[in-house]
Amino acid sequence: MPEIYLSLLDRILTPVLLMLAVIFLLAGHNAPGGGFIAGLVVATAFLMQILARGDQFVRRLIGTYLQPAMGVGLLIALFSALTGIGNYGVFFQGIWWKISLGDFVLEFGSPTTFDIGVFLVVSAFVTSYLLELSRPAERAAK
Amino acid sequence: MLIQLLALLALTAPALWLLRPHRWRHAGWLAALAPAVVTGWLLSQLGAVSQGSALSEHYAWSQALGLALDLRLDGLSLFFGLIIAGMGTAIAVYAGYYFERSSSLGYFYGLLFLFMTSMLGLVWADNLLALFVFWEGTSITSYLLISFKLTDSNALEGARRALVVTGLGALAMLGGFVLLGQMAGTYSISRLLALPAGTLTQHALFVPMLTLVLLGAFTKSAQFPFHFWLPGAMAAPTPASAYLHSATMVKAGLYLLARLHPALAESPVWFWALFVVGGITMLTGALIALRQHDLKAILAYATVSQLGVLVMLLAFEIKLAAVAAVVGILAHALYKGPLFMVAGIVDHATGTRDIRKLAGLARRLPLLGAAATLAAISMAGIIPTFGFLAKELLLENFFALIEAGQSQIGWLGLAATVIAGALFVAYSLVILWEAFFRRKPELKPAKIEHAPSPLFVLPVLALTLVGAAIPFFLTAIENTLFAAPVAAITAAPAELHLALWHGWTPIFLTSLLAIALGGAIFALRGPVRKLFASGIQLSGTRIFDGVVDGLYALAGWSTRTLQGSSFPTQISIPLLAAAGVVLYAFSMNLVADLRVDWNALPTFYEVVLPLMAVVATLVIARAQSRLSAIISLGLVGVVVLLIYVFFSAPDLALTQFLVEVLTLVLLVLVFYRIPNHAYPKQPKHRSMKYLLISAAVAVWGFGMALVAAGEPLFPLISDFFLLNSVGAAHGGNIVNVILVDFRGFDTLGEISVMVVAALGGYALLRASRMRPIEPEEDFEEPYDA
Numbered sequence: 001m002p003e004i005y006l007s008l009l010d011r012i013l014t015p016v017l018l019m020l021a022v023i024f025l026l027a028g029h030n031a032p033g034g035g036f037i038a039g040l041v042v043a044t045a046f047l048m049q050i051l052a053r054g055d056q057f058v059r060r061l062i063g064t065y066l067q068p069a070m071g072v073g074l075l076i077a078l079f080s081a082l083t084g085i086g087n088y089g090v091f092f093q094g095i096w097w098k099i100s101l102g103d104f105v106l107e108f109g110s111p112t113t114f115d116i117g118v119f120l121v122v123s124a125f126v127t128s129y130l131l132e133l134s135r136p137a138e139r140a141a142k
Numbered sequence: 143m144l145i146q147l148l149a150l151l152a153l154t155a156p157a158l159w160l161l162r163p164h165r166w167r168h169a170g171w172l173a174a175l176a177p178a179v180v181t182g183w184l185l186s187q188l189g190a191v192s193q194g195s196a197l198s199e200h201y202a203w204s205q206a207l208g209l210a211l212d213l214r215l216d217g218l219s220l221f222f223g224l225i226i227a228g229m230g231t232a233i234a235v236y237a238g239y240y241f242e243r244s245s246s247l248g249y250f251y252g253l254l255f256l257f258m259t260s261m262l263g264l265v266w267a268d269n270l271l272a273l274f275v276f277w278e279g280t281s282i283t284s285y286l287l288i289s290f291k292l293t294d295s296n297a298l299e300g301a302r303r304a305l306v307v308t309g310l311g312a313l314a315m316l317g318g319f320v321l322l323g324q325m326a327g328t329y330s331i332s333r334l335l336a337l338p339a340g341t342l343t344q345h346a347l348f349v350p351m352l353t354l355v356l357l358g359a360f361t362k363s364a365q366f367p368f369h370f371w372l373p374g375a376m377a378a379p380t381p382a383s384a385y386l387h388s389a390t391m392v393k394a395g396l397y398l399l400a401r402l403h404p405a406l407a408e409s410p411v412w413f414w415a416l417f418v419v420g421g422i423t424m425l426t427g428a429l430i431a432l433r434q435h436d437l438k439a440i441l442a443y444a445t446v447s448q449l450g451v452l453v454m455l456l457a458f459e460i461k462l463a464a465v466a467a468v469v470g471i472l473a474h475a476l477y478k479g480p481l482f483m484v485a486g487i488v489d490h491a492t493g494t495r496d497i498r499k500l501a502g503l504a505r506r507l508p509l510l511g512a513a514a515t516l517a518a519i520s521m522a523g524i525i526p527t528f529g530f531l532a533k534e535l536l537l538e539n540f541f542a543l544i545e546a547g548q549s550q551i552g553w554l555g556l557a558a559t560v561i562a563g564a565l566f567v568a569y570s571l572v573i574l575w576e577a578f579f580r581r582k583p584e585l586k587p588a589k590i591e592h593a594p595s596p597l598f599v600l601p602v603l604a605l606t607l608v609g610a611a612i613p614f615f616l617t618a619i620e621n622t623l624f625a626a627p628v629a630a631i632t633a634a635p636a637e638l639h640l641a642l643w644h645g646w647t648p649i650f651l652t653s654l655l656a657i658a659l660g661g662a663i664f665a666l667r668g669p670v671r672k673l674f675a676s677g678i679q680l681s682g683t684r685i686f687d688g689v690v691d692g693l694y695a696l697a698g699w700s701t702r703t704l705q706g707s708s709f710p711t712q713i714s715i716p717l718l719a720a721a722g723v724v725l726y727a728f729s730m731n732l733v734a735d736l737r738v739d740w741n742a743l744p745t746f747y748e749v750v751l752p753l754m755a756v757v758a759t760l761v762i763a764r765a766q767s768r769l770s771a772i773i774s775l776g777l778v779g780v781v782v783l784l785i786y787v788f789f790s791a792p793d794l795a796l797t798q799f800l801v802e803v804l805t806l807v808l809l810v811l812v813f814y815r816i817p818n819h820a821y822p823k824q825p826k827h828r829s830m831k832y833l834l835i836s837a838a839v840a841v842w843g844f845g846m847a848l849v850a851a852g853e854p855l856f857p858l859i860s861d862f863f864l865l866n867s868v869g870a871a872h873g874g875n876i877v878n879v880i881l882v883d884f885r886g887f888d889t890l891g892e893i894s895v896m897v898v899a900a901l902g903g904y905a906l907l908r909a910s911r912m913r914p915i916e917p918e919e920d921f922e923e924p925y926d927a
Contacts, residue, residue, distance in 0.1 A: 028875060028878045029872070029873040029874070029875055029878050029879065029882075030873055030874035030875050031874070031875060032792040032793050032796055032875060032877075033793070033796070033875070033878070034793070034875065034877070034878035034881060034882070035881075035882070036797065036881065037793070037796050037797055037800065040797065040800035040801065040804065041800060043800075043804060044800060044803060044804060047803075047804065047807055051807070067900075067901075067904075070896075070897045070900055071897070073893065074893060074894060074897055077889075077890055077893060078890065081886060081887075081890060085203075090202070091203075091204065091887075092883075092886045092887060094871060094872070094883055096872050107872050109872060111871070111872075111873070111879075111882040111883045111886070112882075114882045114886060114889075114890075115878070115881075115882045117893070118881070118882070118889060118893055121893040121896055121897060122893070122896065124900070125896045125897070125899070125900045126804060128900055128903075128904060129808070129900070129903060130804070130807075130808065130811075132903070132904065132907040132908070133808060133811045133812055133907070134811050135907075
């Protein structure tokens with residue numbers, strides 16, 4: 001069901017939403033946001049695409065990456081948790097690095113990578129459901 | 143070093159899988175490298191460990207649970223480790239030829255090496271909980287190996303039975319371990335064994351603890367009445383049967399019994415449980431083995447019987463019994479493993495394992511015949527084999543008991559052992575004569591279509607030769623190889639003087655009597671088999687399947703009653719249950735002071751937002767089309783979102799907003815699929831019923847809110863979060879810090895559930911396109927007791 005207004009709108013909105021997701025993901029530790037929310041935002045962006053260009057378009061674009069993304073996300077989360085054992089002998093112990101770029105100090109740690117894992121799982125999970133449910137009934141029955 | 147060896151094996155598993163070893167003819171030799179390294183290292187430790195020193199390694203895991211990855215290499219662990227790694231080397235070579243360029247070889251190696259890792263971890267673990275983790279590792283890899291052929295329903299059922307039985311036993315054992323840990327105050331095995339004598343056996347909870355631990359050991363080691371899973375496990379590829387289900391995994395139960403022997407064996411409960419269960423298992427296994435025609439089934443029941451012997455030996459506290467058990471374990475691994483491998487080669491060469499179709503294999507496959515003969519006479523316990531030595535020690539144990547004054551137990555054990563020994567001789571001879579030496583089979587003979595290469599037989603021959611050589615080098619190895627495990631079992635330093643030939647002692651005469659009896663049974667095997675076949679067939683498999691079917695029926699019944707019919711009834715049951723609990727608490731005055739300030743004036747938002755929600759809800763209830771109902775539902779969500787905004791919870795508001803948008807669209811998408819006929823008018827009484835349920839749920843929600851606003855029942859943890867969020871967790875957004883750091887473990891669990899839900903949902907949503915499912919085929923009944 002491609003809609004002309006939506007498909008015009010999504011050219012602007014999809015990149016904005018995806019950028020927003022990245023901001024949510026990276027800033028989420030200190031400001032509102034986080035992997036979960038960022039994942040939902042990405043799913044919303046793809047939802048927009050599904051509504052505008054039809055599910056087959058989106059499926060061709062990202063369909064094959066969804067299940068691997070979930071697995072990879074889970075593995076990233078698991079390994080972030082395991083780095084704690086490697087460094088401190090405690091599961092889930094956070095490890096932090098500071099990267100100074102002039103005045104700007106970026107803090108990056110194993111909770112951040114864990115959040116990236118959560119982000120991957122959530123975004124792929126919701127998107128895959130959206131894709132499956134938006135498959136038109138007559139095609140699904142085949 | 144221990145952890146590095148475990149890591150080496152664990153990493154070999156995926157590496158071999160990815161290498162796709164079936165592309166090379168001699169890939170087995172490559173696969174055998176890792177276990178050979180482990181074997182070599184263990185052999186190099188033999189000298190030091192036999193002097194009484196032990197190697198310990200400690201890796202913290204979860205201190206709060208008392209869980210640590212403690213590894214310890216003492217005499218007993220080294221002994222078992224050598225069997226596991228040494229047999230593993232032979233099996234790795236053997237499997238390379240067994241699978242012969244079948245593309246599933248890589249997968250098999252992956253599972254085999256994961257199993258080897260778990261098994262070695264199990265015998266090296268010095269912490270009860272770590273031991274349990276490895277124990278489960280062996281159960282799972284065993285399950286995957288039994289169900290290796292996914293198209294064979296026998297294999298799948300056998301695998302399920304094995305997993306359920308050993309899994310249940312393991313759960314009981316975990317309960318026993320927790321009790322043991324509470325009683326001893328430590329989960330460390332070496333510290334637990336160092337406790338003063340009687341600390342555990344005098345404890346009030348000793349018998350429940352012992353029962354639970356024994357359940358674990360007995361299910362794993364296929365003791366009566368749990369023995370039925372082992373023959374069912376024979377659907378596994380033969381290399382796996384030879385390795386897991388005769389030489390190593392089924393000995394895990396024995397290992398546990400031997401390991402805990404010094405701490406628990408004083409008790410009479412221990413003695414009688416092991417003596418009776420082991421004795422019954424020994425006799426049942428041996429009797430059933432004679433009835434089978436499948437080579438692997440005979441060997442499986444023979445294994446059950448031998449495990450019974452070993453369990454019975456561990457009942458005793460005297461040193462002789464421990465010596466007999468240790469020698470028996472090694473002897474069994476060195477003849478039963480090869481015999482299984484022989485069965486695999488026979489199957490490979492002729493396409494059948496049915497002994498009635500086989501004859502004269504020794505003439506056409508002399509190398510295989512030699513290996514089979516060596517192994518089978520060892521199983522029969524004929525002088526001068528390793529099996530003979532093991533049987534001598536077993537008999538000597540009972541004679542010693544008789545001399546020590548425990549004559550009833552001694553005579554009973556002796557009689558049972560002689561009967562079982564005679565049956566051992568009988569089925570060893572049956573296998574040898576019928577498959578290898580007689581000229582004409584009973585049924586249409588199977589042809590050798592595919593003669594095995596000498597390299598295929600080599601690992602089998604090597605193992606049997608090691609077994610055959612050991613009795614002649616006893617003085618060289620008795621105190622390096624056998625003394626240390628005996629010392630670990632009896633908790634006293636041991637010095638051994640083993641000998642193959644003691645002269646014409648009563649023991650030797652009894653041994654001869656057993657052989658003569660066995661020969662007689664062999665000669666009369668036709669009538670004996672007929673007699674057994676007509677007897678009552680007590681089948682553990684049937685009982686097990688009955689229980690499982692009953693469980694399925696119960697689950698079906700509860701699903702139909704609780705979740706059947708319509709969606710409204712489905713959700714009203716849990717909602718009413720929750721509401722009922724709260725209503726009960728209020729009616730019984732269980733909730734003390736509710737802090738309600740009746741004089742406080744609500745703010746503007748607090749009036750408008752609930753009103754909006756009420757109006758939206760009424761619209762949902764009165765809506766004539768689905769679309770307007772869905773939109774009104776969205777409005778309720780927006781109200782909740784606004785409440786979050788006004789009470790400054792931006793993260794929740796954001797999440798709520800996104801979830802609201804997504805659900806709205808999802809609902810539209812789902813309802814778009816459902817044919818759009820108008821809502822049927824609800825009958826009056828049903829509307830009333832739903833109204834009452836809704837009212838109850840509303841009271842429940844309101845009550846919960848009241849309680850939550852009152853005095854907190856527990857000290858709040860949020861202060862801790864507020865204090866530590868920036869300092870310890872480097873984050874200003876507490877919600878996110880809780881998700882990824884403070885409560886990270888929860889989140890990990892949640893995303894794992896999400897992945898499972900995604901895969902399940904994917905399958906369900908695609909189910910309509912996967913049809914038609916092929917009709918089920920009829921499969922043969924598995925061989926069973």
